[in-house]
Amino acid sequence: MKLISLLKSGFLAALCSFGLNAATIDNAGVLSEPIKSKLNEMGAELKETTGVTLDLITFSNLNGESIDEAIKPFKSSLKPPYxxxxxxxxxxxxxxxxxxxxxxxxANSLFDKEAVLSPYPESGSILPILVSNKGKDIYNAAMLNGYADIADRIANSKGVVLKSSIGNSNRDTINIFRYLIYGSIILVIVVFAIRKIKR
Structure with a gap:
C-alpha cells in the first residue's frame, strides 16, 4: 500500500530527476514551466560555481509524515553541501x-535560514508573499523569490555573482521606500527646527 502511494506521489520520477541534476521537483503541480526552467538554470549555475546543490521540492500531500520524513529519500541521494x-x-x-x-x-553557515524564512518583508523572501494571498501565482512568486534569495546568499558567501540571478526586487523596493520615508521625516524635522530657531 505504501509503495502505491509512493508511486502516485511521483517519488520515483522525482528520484530519477535528481539523478539528472534537476533543481526542481514539483509533485504538488503549483509551479509553472517558465519558473521551473529559471529555478533549474539558477540551480545549475550555483552548483557549477560554488559546488552547492540547491533543490526545491513541493509535496501535494505528506500522507501523515513530517516534512523531514518525506524528504529523507531525497537527502540520501544528494552529496553535501546541499x-x-x-x-x-x-x-x-x-x-x-x-x-x-x-x-x-x-551548508548551514552559507546563508541565514531564519532571514529567508522571516515573516517580515524587509528580510524574508518567501512568507511575506505567501501570507499576502494576493494573486493566483503566489506559489510561483514565493518560490522564485525564495530560491533566488537563497542562491544569491550562498553565492555571496562564496564570493561569486550569479549571472542568472534575478536579484531581490521586493527587498530593494522596500528599502528604497524606507529610505525615502526616513529622509522625508528627517527633512521635515530639520525644517521645523530651522523655523523654530529663526523665531
Missing part, C-alpha cells in the same frame, strides 16, 4: 501550508 527548499501548499479549507529549508551540516 540545501533543500520544501513547500507543502495550503489545501482548501486548511489554515496554512508548510515551508522549510533543510541543509547539510556544511
Amino acid at each position: 540545501v533543500i527548499l520544501v513547500l507543502v501548499p495550503k489545501k482548501a479549507g486548511a489554515k496554512t501550508g508548510k515551508v522549510d529549508i533543510y541543509t547539510s551540516n556544511d
Whole structure:
C-alpha cells in the first residue's frame, strides 16, 4: 500500500530527476514551466560555481509524515553541501501550508535560514508573499523569490555573482521606500527646527 502511494506521489520520477541534476521537483503541480526552467538554470549555475546543490521540492500531500520524513529519500541521494527548499501548499479549507529549508551540516553557515524564512518583508523572501494571498501565482512568486534569495546568499558567501540571478526586487523596493520615508521625516524635522530657531 505504501509503495502505491509512493508511486502516485511521483517519488520515483522525482528520484530519477535528481539523478539528472534537476533543481526542481514539483509533485504538488503549483509551479509553472517558465519558473521551473529559471529555478533549474539558477540551480545549475550555483552548483557549477560554488559546488552547492540547491533543490526545491513541493509535496501535494505528506500522507501523515513530517516534512523531514518525506524528504529523507531525497537527502540520501544528494552529496553535501546541499540545501533543500520544501513547500507543502495550503489545501482548501486548511489554515496554512508548510515551508522549510533543510541543509547539510556544511551548508548551514552559507546563508541565514531564519532571514529567508522571516515573516517580515524587509528580510524574508518567501512568507511575506505567501501570507499576502494576493494573486493566483503566489506559489510561483514565493518560490522564485525564495530560491533566488537563497542562491544569491550562498553565492555571496562564496564570493561569486550569479549571472542568472534575478536579484531581490521586493527587498530593494522596500528599502528604497524606507529610505525615502526616513529622509522625508528627517527633512521635515530639520525644517521645523530651522523655523523654530529663526523665531
